[in-house]
Amino acid sequence: MFSKPFLLQPRTVKETGNRKTVLDEAYTLFPDRDALLLKDFPVRVSVGDPLYKQSSGLVLSPVNGIASLEHTEEGSKIRIVQDGNFIGSKPWIPKVLKKEEALEPMDRLGLVSLDFPEHSLLSYFKSRQKTSLIILAPFTRNQDVDYLPELRKNLECHARFLEVLKSLFPEAQIRDYISGLKSPVKNYAYPWGIPEYFLSQTEKLPFSKIKEILYLGPETLYNLYRALFADFPFIEREIALYFLGKNGGLRKADSTVRIRNGQSLKFLFEEYGPKYSNFTLNSFYEKNPVRDIKKGFYWDIRQNYSLVFLTKHDSGRREFPCVECGxxxxxxxxxxxxxxxxxxxxxxxxxxxxxxxxxxxxxxxxxxxxxxxxxxxxxxxxx
Structure with a gap:
């Protein structure tokens, strides 16, 4: 028997101020130490040009501009000075896809499994060639952003992808919680979005079986469909904004912010800096370091999915002996x-x-x- 999932329920705060992208900050990317550089820097690049390849897959240029390589004691970094406009979102156009037409864009457009971010999406698919079960799940790990409405607005694209899955994995059973099966819970509660937990609850499978199953959450599918049906590269990500006040109350912005890979958060820090002096990343459950907004930050879309602003931070907190509260x-x-x-x-x-x-x-x-x-x-x- 499993205990009831734990839910951290934030209040919602209306957005304030005019949010504009600041273009006077270079986009800054930090390749892994074993990354393979794919350009002779400095070089002019266009949106979607491959810059380097690492264990998590291909990393693409998020903007048009001049890319240069810098070496520091902490490692190498690629800085891109933007010159020109963003490419905007494109409409999704449903189309019938052959196997190779579905797999090729995964690599060319830099897609990552956002359920297991250490894998490129193509390598993840190839590692599951013998799978007998495919799960199309309704929740992201922390459900900071709900992608189901967008997926369900484009059910014809979803149907075309289901056909691809059936051709790639003819022996596998497909459990579709996007358009077919009913969600296992009425309201999301953490940790329903963790793949191991979702599988244990819906399929009664032990955690060890996760390596045998092709698991695709809604954010992974959202970016995959943008690639397959709009030819859009994986260069940006929707993020949620949270605010932790002096009284400990947690609030959440009522809409998301779209951040490009390597983008400076200067525009957000300028907007919220007068009230919030610190920030941390992703989930409270992960215990990421608390940072000073004055030091700036460049976003990594493969690792980061939400931003938490803090009014204060008690840096002197330390561990105490267990009181056996249970x-x-x-x-x-x-x-x-x-x-x-x-x-x-x-x-x-x-x-x-x-x-x-x-x-x-x-x-x-x-x-x-x-x-x-x-x-x-x-x-x-x-x-």
Missing amino acids: ECSYNCPTQANPMALVSSFGNFNSSLCMECGICTFLCPSTISLRTRIRTWKEANHGF
Whole structure:
């Protein structure tokens, strides 16, 4: 029996101010140390030109401009000074696709599995050639942005992609929660968007089976359909904005912001800087570092999906001994019993742990249980 999923429910705040893209900041990309550069820099580039290839796939130029390569002690970076206008969104045009017509754009247009961001989408598809089950899921990992309305507005495109899946994987069963099957829950609650959890709840499969299944969440499908039916490269991402006030109240902007890869957040910091001095990335469950907005930041669309503004940050917080309150294990959605790692309370069940971060988020002693979990898994299982 699984515990009830934990839900962090923010209030909504209306947007204020005029949000404009600031073009006086170069777009800045940070290749992995083992990345293969595909240009002789400096060079003039156009939107969608391949810049470098790394383990997560092909990285494309987000704008037209002059790209230069700089080397620092922290590593290399590519800076692109924009000259010209953005290319805007294109309408999706449904069309019948052959196998190769579906696979080729995945690589050429730099698509990534946003459910498993360490994989390029093409390599992810190839790694699942023998799959017997395909899941088209309704939720992203944290559901900061709901992509279902956009997908359901384009059901003819969705139908064309289902035909491609049937031709690529003729023996596989397709479970379609986008247009066919009813959503397993009325209202999303974390961690329903984590693939392992979704599969365990809908298909009753153990977490270890995730490597045998082709799993495509709605954000992955959204960017894939933009590529297949509008020839749009993966150079930007919709992000959610959150605001954490002095009283601890969490608010969420009522609309998203579209950010290009490598774009400076200067325009957002100028708008919200007078009230919010710090920020962090993605989810509260992940415990990302808190940063000073005065130091600036360049967005990575493969790693980041939401931005959290903070009015203050207590940098002196430290871990305290476990008080055995039981909050971590009581609220664990899979009953993995994380409390066992910091007390003598039973045993930790690693096969049920999906590292959702709820235990760390709830711990009153600010113990990073997720870190303890990863250390334990590495010591006991080598992963």
